[in-house]
Every structure is written in structure tokens, then in C-alpha cells.
Amino acid sequence: MVAGGQRRGTQCWWFALSFSLMLSCVERVSAQIKYSIPEEVKVGSAVGNVAKDLGLDISSLEERQFRIVSGAEDAQFIVNTRNGVLSVQENIDREELCESISPCLINLKMVAENPMEIHYVEVEIIDVNDNSPSFQEEESILEISESTFPGKRFQLPAAHDPDVVTNTVRMYKLNHNDYFSLQIRERGEDKIPFLVLQKSLDREKENEHKLILTAVDGGNPPRSGTLNVTVIVLDSNDNNPTFSQEVYSVTIHENVEVNKRVITVNATDLDESSNGEIEYVFGGQLDRKIYEMFSLDKNTGEIRVKGKIDFEKVDVYKLDVHATDKGQPPMSTDCRVIIKVLDVNDNKPDIGVTSLSKMVSEDSKPGTVVALISITDQDAGLNGKVICSLSDNVPFDLKPSFQENMYSLVIKHKLDRESVSHYDVTITATDCGVPPLSTSRTLIIDVSDVNDNAPQFAQNPVELYLVENNEPGKPIFSVSASDKDLNENAALTYRIIREESSQQKNAVFLNINSDNGQITALKSFDFETLKTFQFQVVASDSGTPSLSNNVTVKVFILDQNDNAPAILYPLNSNGSAQGVEEIPRNVNAGHLVTKVRAYDADIGYNGWLLFSLQEVTDHSLFALDRYTGQIRTLRSFTETDEAEHKLVILVKDNGNVSLSATATVIVKLVEPKEAFAASDVKSAAKDDEDSNVIFYLMITLGAVSVLFLVSIIVLIAMQCSKSTDYTSKYLPETNYDGTLCHSIQYRSGEKRYMLVGPRMSIGSTIVPGSHANTLVLPDRRRPSEEYFNCYHHYFERLPIIFCSLLTLHKLLGYPRMHGAEISLEKLSN
Numbered sequence: 001m002v003a004g005g006q007r008r009g010t011q012c013w014w015f016a017l018s019f020s021l022m023l024s025c026v027e028r029v030s031a032q033i034k035y036s037i038p039e040e041v042k043v044g045s046a047v048g049n050v051a052k053d054l055g056l057d058i059s060s061l062e063e064r065q066f067r068i069v070s071g072a073e074d075a076q077f078i079v080n081t082r083n084g085v086l087s088v089q090e091n092i093d094r095e096e097l098c099e100s101i102s103p104c105l106i107n108l109k110m111v112a113e114n115p116m117e118i119h120y121v122e123v124e125i126i127d128v129n130d131n132s133p134s135f136q137e138e139e140s141i142l143e144i145s146e147s148t149f150p151g152k153r154f155q156l157p158a159a160h161d162p163d164v165v166t167n168t169v170r171m172y173k174l175n176h177n178d179y180f181s182l183q184i185r186e187r188g189e190d191k192i193p194f195l196v197l198q199k200s201l202d203r204e205k206e207n208e209h210k211l212i213l214t215a216v217d218g219g220n221p222p223r224s225g226t227l228n229v230t231v232i233v234l235d236s237n238d239n240n241p242t243f244s245q246e247v248y249s250v251t252i253h254e255n256v257e258v259n260k261r262v263i264t265v266n267a268t269d270l271d272e273s274s275n276g277e278i279e280y281v282f283g284g285q286l287d288r289k290i291y292e293m294f295s296l297d298k299n300t301g302e303i304r305v306k307g308k309i310d311f312e313k314v315d316v317y318k319l320d321v322h323a324t325d326k327g328q329p330p331m332s333t334d335c336r337v338i339i340k341v342l343d344v345n346d347n348k349p350d351i352g353v354t355s356l357s358k359m360v361s362e363d364s365k366p367g368t369v370v371a372l373i374s375i376t377d378q379d380a381g382l383n384g385k386v387i388c389s390l391s392d393n394v395p396f397d398l399k400p401s402f403q404e405n406m407y408s409l410v411i412k413h414k415l416d417r418e419s420v421s422h423y424d425v426t427i428t429a430t431d432c433g434v435p436p437l438s439t440s441r442t443l444i445i446d447v448s449d450v451n452d453n454a455p456q457f458a459q460n461p462v463e464l465y466l467v468e469n470n471e472p473g474k475p476i477f478s479v480s481a482s483d484k485d486l487n488e489n490a491a492l493t494y495r496i497i498r499e500e501s502s503q504q505k506n507a508v509f510l511n512i513n514s515d516n517g518q519i520t521a522l523k524s525f526d527f528e529t530l531k532t533f534q535f536q537v538v539a540s541d542s543g544t545p546s547l548s549n550n551v552t553v554k555v556f557i558l559d560q561n562d563n564a565p566a567i568l569y570p571l572n573s574n575g576s577a578q579g580v581e582e583i584p585r586n587v588n589a590g591h592l593v594t595k596v597r598a599y600d601a602d603i604g605y606n607g608w609l610l611f612s613l614q615e616v617t618d619h620s621l622f623a624l625d626r627y628t629g630q631i632r633t634l635r636s637f638t639e640t641d642e643a644e645h646k647l648v649i650l651v652k653d654n655g656n657v658s659l660s661a662t663a664t665v666i667v668k669l670v671e672p673k674e675a676f677a678a679s680d681v682k683s684a685a686k687d688d689e690d691s692n693v694i695f696y697l698m699i700t701l702g703a704v705s706v707l708f709l710v711s712i713i714v715l716i717a718m719q720c721s722k723s724t725d726y727t728s729k730y731l732p733e734t735n736y737d738g739t740l741c742h743s744i745q746y747r748s749g750e751k752r753y754m755l756v757g758p759r760m761s762i763g764s765t766i767v768p769g770s771h772a773n774t775l776v777l778p779d780r781r782r783p784s785e786e787y788f789n790c791y792h793h794y795f796e797r798l799p800i801i802f803c804s805l806l807t808l809h810k811l812l813g814y815p816r817m818h819g820a821e822i823s824l825e826k827l828s829n
Contacts, residue, residue: 035086036124039094044087047077047123051084054119056112058084063114070109077108077123086121094125095162102127102164129167129219133159135227140213142195142229145329146203147236153183156193159215159225170218175211180231182213195229203233237275237327241267243335251340254311262294262339265301267323275327283320283334290319294339303337311343312378345383345433350376351441362417363450366410370396370445373407375429383433391426396445398427409443417447418484451489451543455481461534461552468527468560479517479551481539489543492517497536497550506555507535519553527559528601561606561655567663568597577663584672585637593622596629596663598651605654614662615648622647622667631665643669 035048051058051066061081068079076097078089086108098104104125111118135157142154161168172193174182179201183194193213211229216222243265250263269276280301282291293307294317301321317339324332356371377384386405390398397412409425423445430438457479464477483490494517498507509523517537533555540548570579581594600607611629616622621641623634631647645667652660 033119034122034124036126037088037092038126038128039092040128040130041088041092043089043091047086047088049084050079050086050110050119050121054110056084056117058082061112064112065114066110066112068108069111070107076106079110086123092125094127094164095131097125099162100164127164127167129163129217129221129223131162131167132223133161133169133215133217133225135159135213135215135225137227139228139230141232143232143234143329144197144201145234145236145331146201147238148197148201150197150199152197154195154197156195156213156229157227158190158192159227161215161217161223161225163217163219166218168217169215170222171216173214173216175214177209177211179209180211195231201233207233209233234329237271237325237329237331239270239275239325240331240333241269241278241323241325242333243267243321243323246335248335248337249340250338251342252305252309253342254309254344255346256305256309258305258307260305262303262305263337264303265321265323265335265337267301267333267335269323269325269331271325271327275325275331277326278323279326281322281324283322286320290317293317294319296321309341311341311380312347315341315343315380317341343380343383345379345431345435345437347378347383348437348439349386349429349431350378351427351429351439352376353441353443356443358444359446359448360411360415361448361450362415363452364411364415366413368411369408370411371409371443373398373409373427375405375407377405377429377431379431379433383431385432386429387432389428389430391424391428394423394425396423396425415447417449417486418453421447423447449486449489451485451541451545451547453484453489454547455483455492455539455541455549457481457539457549457551459551461554464553464555465558466521466525466555467558468525469562470521470524472521472523474520475518476521477519477553479512479519479537479539479553481517481549481551483541485541485543489541491542492539493542495538495540497538506530506533510535512537525557527557527603528563530557532556559603559606561602561653561657561659563601563606564659565598565600565609565651565653565661567651567661568599570594570596570663570665577661578666579664580666580668582668582670583633585669586672587633587637589633589635591633593631593633593667594665596624596631596649596651596665598629598661598663600653600659602653602655608654609651610654612650612652613647614650615646617642617645617647621645624649631667637669641669645669 033048033050033053037045037047050056051061056066061084066079066081066084068077076088076090076092077086079086094104097106104127106123106125108121108123109118110121137157140157144152144154159169159172169191172182172184172191174180174195179198181196181198183196185192185194195211209231211231213227213229214224215227216224244267245265248263248265252260252262265280267278267280269278279298280296281298282296293305293309295304295306296302297304301323303319303321317337319337319339320334321337322332322334324330352374354372354374355369360368360370373388375386375388377386388398388405388407390396390409395412395415397410398407399410400407409427425443425445426440427443428438428440430436462479466476470476479494481492481494483492493514494512495514496507496510496512496519499505509521509525511520511522512518513520517539519537534552535555536550536552538548538550540546567577570577570581572578579594583591583593596611598609598611600609609629610626611624612626613619613622613624618641621634621637622645623632624630624647625632629649629651631649647665647667649663649665650660651663652658
């Protein structure tokens with residue numbers, strides 16, 4: 001009773017120690033929680049707080065229906081949704097769950113919903129020494145002849161213990177006696193007890209011996225089981241059978257046909273009658289597979305092939321053959337038969353691949369190991385000697401290792417993913433048998449991308465033609481680059497270079513979508529203030545390090561008819577377009593009464609002004625030139641004509657939607673003497689003013705002329721030193737009488753464009769590709785004419801300065817300069 005209490009106390013102490021070690025050994029492996037508990041633990045015992053160890057919110061376990069869903073073994077455990085503790089729900093018997101498997105692992109799948117989460121918890125059931133060794137039978141009976149010599153061994157039944165590791169059978173003990181001792185032989189992990197005869201038996205003195213065999217396990221405290229062994233002493237059969245050889249040896253080829261005779265063993269017995277009759281059997285301790293491969297004739301001792309012989313599985317068979325006579329008690333002896341199997345070339349080489357890098361970086365250096373190749377052939381000799389080769393046209397090579405049939409697949413030369421991104425490498429292994437056998441294996445190797453390609457634009461520079469008065473915030477253009485790399489190495493972002501240079505300063509009014517390169521104007525551009533500018537867009541990839549490239553975008557603002565004509569003359573003191581002209585009555589037909597001057601900030605057709613009489617008192621007296629704005633008399637005046645005439649002149653441009661302005665001219669007819677007198681009075685009143693104006697005008701004209709000539713010389717030198725095939729430049733062009741000089745022509749690539757103004761001979765210049773108020777001009781220059789045209793291009797525009805000065809004179813409201821104004825007008829025309 002006391003011993004039992006001590007045993008239970010020891011078990012409780014062992015359980016507490018194991019359980020504390022289990023709780024301290026919680027570890028997280030590959031996103032799993034592993035616990036260890038001993039078997040037979042008390043129902044309700046806590047295994048661990050899985051919610052805490054998995055990092056789950058304990059307060060939400062019930063709401064999320066946290067539970068075990070793994071399978072049948074989950075009935076052993078239950079999880080408390082209030083505190084997240086995993087506890088034992090049923091009695092756990094390791095031997096029932098895992099039998100002899102060690103370690104005993106139970107995998108639990110746990111699910112939490114909203115959101116769905118799946119976690120895996122592994123519980124190791126630690127073996128407890130709760131089983132004693134046991135024998136299949138309660139008693140074993142041995143019959144031993146009295147003539148048996150000391151040293152003879154007799155195998156005893158082995159005990160079985162369902163516990164594992166240290167808790168299984170570790171030793172055997174035999175009760176003390178004078179005739180027998182115990183010998184333990186290990187066969188694998190099993191310990192087999194043998195009874196050894198120490199001295200000769202005497203049936204007449206003692207015909208039966210009672211022995212007790214005790215099996216002890218390695219638990220703490222140890223457990224044991226007993227077997228009653230009864231030895232019955234028989235009368236002697238004095239002679240044992242004897243084999244002609246202690247060891248028989250024979251060779252056979254693999255794949256030999258079934259029922260082929262292998263060898264015949266022979267044993268003799270000097271006894272007579274039944275004590276000399278011999279039967280042959282295989283040894284009881286042989287591998288059962290041997291019984292499937294060979295058969296033994298019990299009467300003749302002939303061994304034949306029974307199953308398929310395979311050298312690659314077993315190359316040597318060792319058979320124990322027992323010869324037993326029919327005496328009472330029977331006597332036996334044994335011999336060893338060694339059957340060697342000869343190899344036949346019946347196995348193809350096997351190609352094994354280890355450490356295969358299915359993805360190889362394109363910047364890998366030659367010599368980099370991609371995979372380790374091992375070639376095996378289960379055949380022997382030349383049949384197992386293998387020659388290995390590689391497919392052609394691949395940038396890889398096989399390098400043999402110091403170990404036979406081991407190779408390294410290495411890079412032979414530099415890779416380029418943009419050229420070839422995928423390789424199918426075929427390895428062929430051929431043995432040296434007759435006939436030779438071969439096998440092939442294809443390795444799939446992908447080349448991974450390296451950021452070795454900068455983004456590329458299809459065109460550089462890019463020309464953008466943008467109509468003025470664009471809506472701010474609306475996209476105006478998109479740039480797009482391509483990158484031969486992949487993934488983030490080809491993920492492009494765009495940005496605009498913002499510098500303070502004169503060419504780039506307008507970039508501040510632009511924004512670009514960094515993802516797709518769409519350019520948005522933040523303001524509305526005005527052709528009259530800005531005609532062209534350029535900026536640069538940089539495309540950068542997302543590789544490491546990042547590579548980039550830029551493109552120059554040249555923006556050309558296109559004109560819209562957004563400016564109405566402005567009357568320059570006549571203008572009175574309050575700013576209205578109205579003036580009074582006095583002419584003598586005696587003028588002839590064709591007399592120039594006055595000239596209406598107007599200006600339109602637009603160009604081309606949008607700035608081409610036409611004049612028309614909207615209102616006139618007498619259509620027979622005055623005529624208006626629709627292009628120049630000159631008002632002339634149609635006939636001489638008569639006495640009956642009225643002394644005052646009102647002319648309303650309509651000035652409109654030639655845009656798609658015309659804009660217009662009106663000017664009023666009051667023509668007064670005076671007598672010749674009054675006209676001269678009025679002219680003298682006006683001249684005298686303004687002599688001082690004219691002298692000052694002429695002086696300032698001459699200074700201005702001189703300064704501007706000098707600056708203009710210097711600029712022309714510099715521009716000629718720069719321009720003529722360049723190729724005449726320049727891209728998209730605006731060039732000034734003279735306009736016609738009645739407007740300021742602001743027509744434009746420009747060049748793009750090999751085409752020359754001109755924004756058409758009035759009085760231009762356009763009939764011979766229009767070529768296919770013209771549209772709106774833009775004409776495509778044929779470029780017939782010969783190389784020998786390039787420099788001539790370059791100089792002529794600038795000198796032919798000298799009248800522009802005079803036209804501008806004339807306009808400045810009129811804008812300032814200065815009086816006519818008599819012949820100087822006429823000369824300037826002619827020069828501008």
C-alpha cells in the first residue's frame with residue numbers, strides 16, 4: 001500500500017514537471033504554435049493560451065466563433081472562447097493515438113471568422129511510462145534433450161511494451177538457477193532473450209525446470225512483466241545432423257527466371273531410423289522477404305527461385321537453413337547459404353537536381369552555379385558508369401565535381417533577359433552498358449530582370465501644337481516612354497524639369513501625371529504674348545538604382561481669332577474711332593481723303609483685315625479700298641453736293657467667326673482758300689511740337705536701326721553656321737498695308753509652313769497638307785543657295801523696322817511727317 005502511494009506520488013511529480021516544461025517550451029515555427037503535454041493528463045488541464053500566443057484579440061473570440069475544425073482528433077481538445085485557453089477535453093492515450101510512432105503529434109486547425117483566419121496548432125503527446133512489458137503467452141515450454149551440450153542457446157519470446165523511447169523494454173532478467181543463464185542479443189531496436197545452457201542436464205535427477213523471465217522497461221520508476229519458462233528434459237537423440245559445408249556460396253544473374261534451381265544443401269545424420277531422417281527448413285529469424293524470393297524443398301534441400309531477383313534492391317542474400325532429424329527429441333543443425341546476385345544493365349541512369357535556381361539574374365557572372373546535378377545508376381560496373389551531356393545553344397555548361405557523377409550547372413557566358421528570358425536546358429545521361437541506356441531531364445530556367453535598360457522615348461524632340469486659349473486644368477498632351485525591363489524596373493514615372501532658364505521658365509505652368517505622362521496646362525496660353533517655348537520631361541523607372549531619360553517637348557502656340565481689330569486711325573482725344581477730314585471742293589476724282597488704319601493682334605487669316613463702307617451719305621462720292629482702308633473720291637464735287645458727309649467704315653478680320661470694329665470719318669468740304677488757311681493755322685500751331693517730335697523720332701530711329709543691324713549681323717553669323725534643315729522655328733513675315741507687320745512662317749522638319757496674310761500670292765505656294773490659315777510651302781532650295789537664302793532671309797526683312805516705326809508714330813498720335821511718312825508707307829508696302 002505504501003509502495004503504491006509512493007508510486008502515485010512519483011507519477012504526479014513527473015506530470016507536474018513535464019507540464020511545467022511543456023508550458024515553458026511554447027514556440028512559434030513557421031506561423032504555427034507547438035505545445036507539448038504528457039499523455040494521461042487530467043481532463044480539463046490547460047495546454048496553453050492559443051489566442052495570446054497567436055496574437056488574437058481575446059475579447060473577440062466568441063464573436064468570431066473561434067473553434068477547432070481539424071478532424072477526429074480535435075475531440076481530445078477544446079478551446080475556451082472566453083479566455084482563449086486550449087485545454088484537454090478527453091483522456092489522452094498516446095498508445096491509442098500514435099501506437100509506436102514517435103514523436104506523437106496532433107495537428108489542430110483553428111478557425112476564426114469575420115475576418116476568416118486559419119491557424120495551425122501542433123500538440124506533441126509526450127509518452128508516460130503507463131504500460132508494463134508483457135509477453136504474448138503466460139508460459140513458454142522448452143523441450144531440451146539431456147544430451148544437449150552446455151553453451152547451447154534457446155531463443156525465448158520477447159516482451160512487448162507499447163511505450164516508446166526510454167519507456168520501452170530495456171533489459172531482461174532470469175531468476176537464479178544452476179543450469180541456465182540469460183543472454184541478450186540486439187536485432188535492430190529489439191532486444192531478444194536467449195536461454196543458454198550452462199551445464200549438462202540429467203533427466204533422471206530433474207526432468208523439469210521452472211524459470212521466471214522478467215522484462216524491465218526504462219521508465220522512472222521502471223515497470224516489469226514476467227514469463228514462466230518451463231524446460232522439459234527429454235531423453236537424448238545422440239547425434240546431430242551435419243551439413244557438408246558450413247557456408248554455401250552461389251551466384252545468379254538478376255532477372256533470372258522463376259523456379260530456377262539455385263543450389264542444393266545436404267546434411268547427414270549418423271543415427272538411424274527416425275533419428276536419422278532429416279527435414280530442411282529456413283531459419284525462423286530470416287527476413288520474410290527471403291521466403292518470397294526463394295523456396296526450399298524440405299526433403300531434398302533444393303533451393304529454387306520463387307520471386308523476381310533484382311540486383312538494385314538486394315545484391316546478396318544470406319539464408320539460414322536448418323536440418324532437423326525426426327528423433328525424440330529432434331536434433332538440428334544449421335548452415336548459411338550466401339547467394340550473390342550479378343548485375344544486368346536493366347536500369348536507366350537517374351538525374352537528380354538539387355539546389356536548382358529556377359530564376360537566374362541576368363547580371364549573374366559567368367561561372368555562377370545554377371544547379372547541382374547528381375547522376376545515379378543502380379547498375380554496377382560499366383553498367384553504372386554514366387556519361388553526361390548538355391543540350392546545344394544554351395549559355396550553360398556542366399562542370400564535373402571531385403565526386404563521381406556529380407556536376408555543377410554553371411553559366412557559360414553573360415545573360416541578357418531582353419534577348420532571351422527563358423531557357424529549357426536538357427541534360428542527357430547515358431550509361432556504358434551493352435546496350436547503353438540513357439535518360440534525359442529538362443530544366444526550366446527563367447532569367448530574372450535587372451534594371452539595365454533606361455527608359456526610351458520613341459521621338460526626341462517632340463513637337464506639340466497647342467491652340468491658344470486652352471482651358472486651364474485640361475490635358476493638352478501625353479508623353480510616353482518604354483522600358484525593356486520588367487515589373488518595377490519598367491514601372492515609369494514622369495516629371496517635368498523646372499529650371500529658371502528662359503527656355504524652361506514656362507514649365508511652371510505645366511503639370512504632369514507621374515503615372516501616365518499626361519501633361520496638363522495650369523493656365524491658358526496666349527499666342528499674342530507667347531508663341532513658342534520648350535521644356536523637358538524626365539521618365540524614370542522604379543529600379544534600384546533608378547535609370548532615367550528625358551525628352552524635349554517643343555510647344556508651338558497656334559493662333560485663334562480672339563482679338564477684334566483695333567482702330568489706330570482715326571482716333572479723337574476721347575479715344576473713340578472718329579475723325580474729321582477737311583478737303584477742298586475742287587479736288588479731282590481719285591483724291592486721297594484719308595486712310596483708315598487698324599491693327600489685329602491675331603495672325604494669318606485671323607489677322608487679315610478687310611475694310612467696307614457700312615454707312616455713307618452718298619455712294620457716288622467716296623470709295624473705300626477693301627484691303628488698304630484708303631478713302632478716295634469717285635468724282636469731282638458739284639455745287640449741289642452737301643458740305644458734310646459721314647462715312648462709317650467696318651473693319652473685320654477673316655477668322656472662322658469674324659470679329660469687327662467700326663470707325664467714323666466726317667468729311668467736310670471747304671473752299672480752297674479756307675482749306676489753305678486752316679492748314680497754315682494748324683502748321684503754325686504745331687511747329688514747335690513737330691520740331692521736338694521729329695528730333696526724338698530721329699534719335700529713336702537711329703538707335704533702333706543700330707541695334708537692329710548689330711542683331712542682324714549676329715543672327716546671320718549664327719544661323720548661317722548651322723544646317724538650314726532646322727526644326728520648327730517661327731520667322732517674321734511682312735504684312736500688308738493697313739495692319740502692323742506680324743505675319744509668321746515657321747519650319748518643321750523638311751516642311752516649311754506659313755500663316756497666310758493678305759496680299760500674298762498664295763496660288764502658287766499651296767501644296768498638299770495645307771489647312772486653315774496655314775500653308776505648306778514647297779522648299780526648292782538647292783544646297784548652293786543655302787547661304788544666299790540665309791542672308792537674303794534677314795535683309796529682306798529690313799522694312800519691318802520702318803513699318804514698326806511708322807506704327808509707333810501713329811500710336812503716339814504724332815502729326816504726319818510729310819514725305820517721311822509717305823516713304824515709310826511705301827517701304828512697308
